Amino acid sequence: MLCYWGAQVREGFGLVKPDQVEHGNSGIRSMCPKLKVQDMSAGRSFVGFIRNGKVSVLSSDGKLKQPQLKNGRIRQIFCGGAGAVLLSDSGTVVIMDKSTVCKHLKGLDNRQVIQIACGDHHSMALTKDGQLFVWGENSHGQLGLKKDHPSSPSAQHVQSLSGIPVAQISAGGDHSFVLSLSGVVFGWGKNSAGQLGLGDTTDRYVPTVVNSLHQKKTVSISCGGEHTATLSKGGTVFTFGSGGSGQLGHNSFKDEHHPRVVAELWGSKVSHITCGRHHTLVSVASSKLIYSFGCEIQGQLGNGEVTTQSVPFPVDLPTECNDEYTIDKLIAGENHSFALFVKELESKAKSNPSNEVLTLNDGMIDRWLAGTDSWATIKKEINTVFSSAASLNGSFLKMSCDDHYQTSEEHCGLDFDLVKTSFAKLSENKSLISEVVKVVQQMLRSLNLNPTGVESLRVYLLLPELIKHLEKQQRTELTEALASKILQLDPDAHKVLEKYWAKSPDDWLKNLVKLFRKASAKLIGQITYGKMGFDFKKRLKRFLKILQMIYQVCGSANKDIPNRDFIIFEVNDLLDTLETTLKNLFWRLWLSAFTEDCQDVEKLRDCYFEIIKILVKFPSAADTVSKQRMFVFLQWQLFTPRAILLNGNMLQINRESVWMDTFAYLRQKKHKFCNPMQVKFIGENGIDGRGLSAEFFSLLSQSLLKWEKKVLEVHESSLVWFNTEGMQDNRDFYYLGVICGMALYNRHYINLDFPLALYKKLLQRSPTLNDLEELSPVEARSLKSLLEEDEEEVVDMLFLDFTVKGKKLIPNGDQIQVTKVNRQKYVDLYVDFVFNKSVKKQFKHYLRGFSKGCPLDAWSMFHPEELQKLLHGSPKYEWSELQQCASYEKCSASDELVQNFWTVFFELSEENKRKFLMFLYGTDRVPVGGFSKRPLKIFQSDCPDAEDRLPEAQTCFGRFILHKYSDINTLRDKLIHAISFCEVFGRG
Numbered sequence: 001m002l003c004y005w006g007a008q009v010r011e012g013f014g015l016v017k018p019d020q021v022e023h024g025n026s027g028i029r030s031m032c033p034k035l036k037v038q039d040m041s042a043g044r045s046f047v048g049f050i051r052n053g054k055v056s057v058l059s060s061d062g063k064l065k066q067p068q069l070k071n072g073r074i075r076q077i078f079c080g081g082a083g084a085v086l087l088s089d090s091g092t093v094v095i096m097d098k099s100t101v102c103k104h105l106k107g108l109d110n111r112q113v114i115q116i117a118c119g120d121h122h123s124m125a126l127t128k129d130g131q132l133f134v135w136g137e138n139s140h141g142q143l144g145l146k147k148d149h150p151s152s153p154s155a156q157h158v159q160s161l162s163g164i165p166v167a168q169i170s171a172g173g174d175h176s177f178v179l180s181l182s183g184v185v186f187g188w189g190k191n192s193a194g195q196l197g198l199g200d201t202t203d204r205y206v207p208t209v210v211n212s213l214h215q216k217k218t219v220s221i222s223c224g225g226e227h228t229a230t231l232s233k234g235g236t237v238f239t240f241g242s243g244g245s246g247q248l249g250h251n252s253f254k255d256e257h258h259p260r261v262v263a264e265l266w267g268s269k270v271s272h273i274t275c276g277r278h279h280t281l282v283s284v285a286s287s288k289l290i291y292s293f294g295c296e297i298q299g300q301l302g303n304g305e306v307t308t309q310s311v312p313f314p315v316d317l318p319t320e321c322n323d324e325y326t327i328d329k330l331i332a333g334e335n336h337s338f339a340l341f342v343k344e345l346e347s348k349a350k351s352n353p354s355n356e357v358l359t360l361n362d363g364m365i366d367r368w369l370a371g372t373d374s375w376a377t378i379k380k381e382i383n384t385v386f387s388s389a390a391s392l393n394g395s396f397l398k399m400s401c402d403d404h405y406q407t408s409e410e411h412c413g414l415d416f417d418l419v420k421t422s423f424a425k426l427s428e429n430k431s432l433i434s435e436v437v438k439v440v441q442q443m444l445r446s447l448n449l450n451p452t453g454v455e456s457l458r459v460y461l462l463l464p465e466l467i468k469h470l471e472k473q474q475r476t477e478l479t480e481a482l483a484s485k486i487l488q489l490d491p492d493a494h495k496v497l498e499k500y501w502a503k504s505p506d507d508w509l510k511n512l513v514k515l516f517r518k519a520s521a522k523l524i525g526q527i528t529y530g531k532m533g534f535d536f537k538k539r540l541k542r543f544l545k546i547l548q549m550i551y552q553v554c555g556s557a558n559k560d561i562p563n564r565d566f567i568i569f570e571v572n573d574l575l576d577t578l579e580t581t582l583k584n585l586f587w588r589l590w591l592s593a594f595t596e597d598c599q600d601v602e603k604l605r606d607c608y609f610e611i612i613k614i615l616v617k618f619p620s621a622a623d624t625v626s627k628q629r630m631f632v633f634l635q636w637q638l639f640t641p642r643a644i645l646l647n648g649n650m651l652q653i654n655r656e657s658v659w660m661d662t663f664a665y666l667r668q669k670k671h672k673f674c675n676p677m678q679v680k681f682i683g684e685n686g687i688d689g690r691g692l693s694a695e696f697f698s699l700l701s702q703s704l705l706k707w708e709k710k711v712l713e714v715h716e717s718s719l720v721w722f723n724t725e726g727m728q729d730n731r732d733f734y735y736l737g738v739i740c741g742m743a744l745y746n747r748h749y750i751n752l753d754f755p756l757a758l759y760k761k762l763l764q765r766s767p768t769l770n771d772l773e774e775l776s777p778v779e780a781r782s783l784k785s786l787l788e789e790d791e792e793e794v795v796d797m798l799f800l801d802f803t804v805k806g807k808k809l810i811p812n813g814d815q816i817q818v819t820k821v822n823r824q825k826y827v828d829l830y831v832d833f834v835f836n837k838s839v840k841k842q843f844k845h846y847l848r849g850f851s852k853g854c855p856l857d858a859w860s861m862f863h864p865e866e867l868q869k870l871l872h873g874s875p876k877y878e879w880s881e882l883q884q885c886a887s888y889e890k891c892s893a894s895d896e897l898v899q900n901f902w903t904v905f906f907e908l909s910e911e912n913k914r915k916f917l918m919f920l921y922g923t924d925r926v927p928v929g930g931f932s933k934r935p936l937k938i939f940q941s942d943c944p945d946a947e948d949r950l951p952e953a954q955t956c957f958g959r960f961i962l963h964k965y966s967d968i969n970t971l972r973d974k975l976i977h978a979i980s981f982c983e984v985f986g987r988g
Contacts (some may be wrong), residue, residue, distance in 0.1 A: 741853020
């Protein structure tokens with residue numbers, strides 16, 4: 001049954017005889033055509049009907065026409081201001097102008113259209129794969145193709161929405177709307193009355209998200225002449241735009257620039273909305289009522305009133321509408337209103353998946369695997385879904401508890417568990433997965449790198465799970481293509497994608513890490529064996545950049561993914577090959593045996609060095625030992641063996657005035673920081689083979705702490721930090737930095753216990769409250785107690801203000817009390833003051849000196865913890881490891897003398913054990929990687945006067961000379977005396 005009301009038209013529309021039209025109250029007319037009305041639409045020029053796949057149109061002059069079409073059955077008709085658009089069962093589009101002349105729409109060849117919307121002078125079409133096309137005038141940007149884009153008679157692709165899974169499209173007078181599957185609303189075009197709901201009256205020329213409708217669970221949208229209505233899942237209606245005729249239903253005639261709830265409909269659970277030129281209709285399925293509001297001049301509200309109506313009132317429907325019929329379609333035209341009713345049984349059986357974008361789901365995959373459809377049909381579906389980012393982005397949404405409606409920059413809306421199980425099943429069939437890969441490769445090339453909405457980014461979450469199940473070659477190719485696209489995304493999209501990663505399940509994120517680590521490892525392996533493919537450096541950078549992005553996300557989100565998962569252990573093989581190559585070249589040069597084939601080896605060497613220079617920019621890619629090796633290799637590039645011999649940077653100093661002598665030496669500005677340094681203690685024999693310089697830095701550290709200028713302050717934790725008060729000047733902190741930089745560059749330790757915060761600052765990372773707890777435990781615990789306090793009164797009673805030691809943290813900080821509301825800000829500012837503001841000048845000069853002392857900026861590849869160990873040594877003393885790593889000369893581990901030595905050694909106190917290290921190596925620091933990274937050679941001396949000799953050490957070689965003492969007690973006395981008074985012995 002069809003009911004209609006409004007402006008006078010030809011009685012019965014030519015569908016029934018005039019006497020078969022029933023006249024009810026308030027101008028409502030109803031009829032029951034023998035030939036069922038399948039679809040209808042009303043616009044400015046036509047009212048159109050479809051019956052049995054054929055079109056009938058009634059023009060504004062009252063003439064009924066039936067256009068002759070050669071496209072078979074017509075499924076839907078859409079009437080606009082300038083004509084009508086017809087959609088066939090096959091998805092082809094035909095345009096009909098005011099004279100009912102029909103022609104094919106150009107620009108939609110081989111595309112299956114599922115939805116159409118018509119405005120006054122423009123139209124829109126949505127295809128099965130989720131692509132939006134527009135045509136017509138673009139006077140106000142209603143085509144969404146940017147401001148200067150001309151009007152177009154043929155269909156144009158709206159590329160900015162190419163990744164959005166669209167649920168519905170709607171066109172108004174000169175404005176357009178799109179609704180996504182997750183309820184995100186996009187609007188564009190004319191906005192003179194605020195009909196875009198963006199809070200202003202400025203036209204938009206590209207699709208723009210209506211943020212005020214965010215997470216309102218919008219399920220339907222309708223555009224009028226200059227107003228818009230949206231419907232939420234719970235039945236709430238929002239309207240906005242022109243309100244001059246009361247068409248917004250807000251009991252006023254004002255325009256609304258933001259979506260506003262129609263309060264009179266609150267609780268009615270509206271099921272359908274539609275906007276006409278100046279009026280609005282809504283229906284409530286449960287009560288079978290239709291409400292109307294807006295312009296009533298020609299009776300289009302259907303309630304007997306003849307004036308405009310600004311609040312919803314029920315339409316006077318015939319009583320039989322409430323009995324056995326239910327509303328199937330509601331249409332508000334120019335000055336007409338229509339309600340198409342169907343029998344309730346027909347309504348319950350009716351479903352229309354043909355107007356929905358095709359998306360991938362678990363059931364579809366099951367059907368493919370079962371083989372119930374032909375291979376041609378399956379291939380067509382695969383091509384539709386996997387060639388379209390929009391289709392993929394609308395797949396596997398988490399529908400439970402309406403979770404997908406929460407889609408935002410923080411929430412992707414995907415059901416990760418469903419994604420994993422579905423792709424795992426898909427991978428079981430090699431034919432299917434092979435076809436999918438071919439289509440995905442094409443889709444990746446067409447991805448929009450400047451997406452309009454966050455839903456476009458779901459594809460970057462889905463594809464890694466798919467790639468995980470592919471064969472090695474396919475996996476590598478797609479991983480590389482995916483990495484390239486991720487890196488080309490605009491900065492805003494990058495940030496959102498990183499937020500999605502941060503919120504993803506740990507196992508999914510681990511798979512992502514594994515994917516790009518494997519790809520990196522494979523490429524480095526090929527490079528190691530000289531198999532350099534096309535653009536291998538650029539390709540490696542892509543993988544490493546993605547890995548570094550994920551690493552930073554894991555760190556900031558506190559993800560339970562260890563650093564080890566990011567390490568590419570194949571880097572060590574590359575370094576081994578480089579070392580062999582360098583030794584080969586060195587000896588050839590040394591022996592003057594340089595031949596033509598050496599040129600190829602040199603090219604290989606240069607290539608390896610280029611790879612190292614790439615790797616040092618990605619701290620997560622290698623372990624500490626590999627980074628140390630890279631650091632050494634890059635040093636080799638800065639100097640040559642000849643430069644070392646001719647310019648050894650010999651530093652001659654007195655033990656008693658080590659700091660002042662060093663200070664005087666550095667002020668001469670003769671030191672070549674790129675070359676290795678050597679140390680000679682005045683009045684002592686010995687050549688520095690690293691042992692003397694190691695001792696030099698140990699002595700220098702002690703002198704710095706005792707220096708009367710007190711550049712460093714020892715805290716309660718025994719850690720040191722910059723002294724902010726005293727008689728030091730900028731040069732003191734500069735030279736402190738130079739010394740630390742020189743120690744790092746020359747691979748020595750400095751005995752200054754800085755907190756981890758210093759190394760974070762060097763690497764441009766922000767210290768935290770935990771870092772303050774390391775430096776000043778009491779101070780930090782007080783701040784933590786402040787943050788954990790539940791009672792607001794207790795916080796107030798602490799009488800804290802925004803100052804630290806009399807220094808204001810913010811303007812007027814001494815007048816602002818710390819409360820439960822602002823305490824986090826106070827703590828953040830407190831930590832910032834201690835580590836940054838209070839030492840800004842000191843650290844600035846220290847950093848400048850550090851960079852001077854260590855001219856190789858590759859130190860930035862280390863993590864803060866690694867840099868701390870490299871400069872200060874490892875805090876862990878695994879003494880048993882020292883014994884395990886020892887080697888023996890002229891003796892063996894089973895000899896009584898050696899066994900006596902180890903017995904005595906393990907009896908020593910912790911302090912004396914460290915003194916032994918100082919005696920043996922010139923430093924008591926443990927190298928990164930443990931004692932295995934430093935040699936210990938025990939040499940047994942057979943001199944006849946052993947009882948009169950003390951043990952000796954050749955620090956440069958880690959050689960411990962042990963005389964053949966007669967018993968363990970003698971050995972004990974001699975060893976303790978040697979390590980306690982080792983400064984009197986010259987060693988080299």
